[in-house]
Amino acid sequence: TITVANTQGQAASSVTIPITITDATSLSVTGVSLGITYDAALLTPTGATPAVVGALIPAGWSIQQNIATAGLLQASLAGGFGEPLVGAGVLLNVTFDVAPAAAAGATSVVTLAQADLNEGQVTSGETSGLFTVLNLVYGDVTGNGAVTSFDASWVLEYVATDSVGDPVTLPIETSAPTWASSPLSNADAIAVADVDGDASVGAI
Secondary structure, X not given: OEEEOOEEEOOOOEEXXXXXXXXXHHHOOOEEEEEEEOOOOOXXXXXXXXXXXXXXXXXXXXXXXXXXXXXXXXXXXXXOOOOOOOOOEEEEEEEEEEOOOOOOOOEEEEEEEEEEEOOOOEOOOEEOEEEEEOOOOOXXXXXXXXXXXXXXXXXXHHHHHHOOOOOOOOHHHHOOOOOOOOOOOHHHXXXXXXXXXXXXXXXX
């Protein structure tokens, strides 16, 4: 099974969408062809090479990709017969820019219109993913839907730990807040904590 992960992100930011496969160890897969469709009004592939191979892909494999038309990214991965896929994991990470004018709550289904393993000789099932534009609640780093003094405590702890080493992980990075479908990326969590919009998290 090849699966596009459900993801979320802010307008005017970028989002990386993983595409994973279940255990392919016994399938002798050395060629993968993917056609990835998405809402071009909401998502734009980042740069000329938005797709990057995942950790599952052997070092000797090559990748070719092409934005065939708006809303369709094609990617082909191939390796020698002595380097088939082994195990399960990420085939590709695809990075998109989110439209600056994207409305909070807007969605795009990200679909595998094509998913051929060894030119279709290996049967596969495909699962689409859903990208959702986040409606950030600035200041709510605990994710309970309200901005309170306890959020301020967390932000101060972040500032204090960041000044001496690795900062504390904010709760919205490990558990989904009430206003999002899954935990936030570090970049989005930092944006929530940056209530004055100066591109940093400070005690002020």
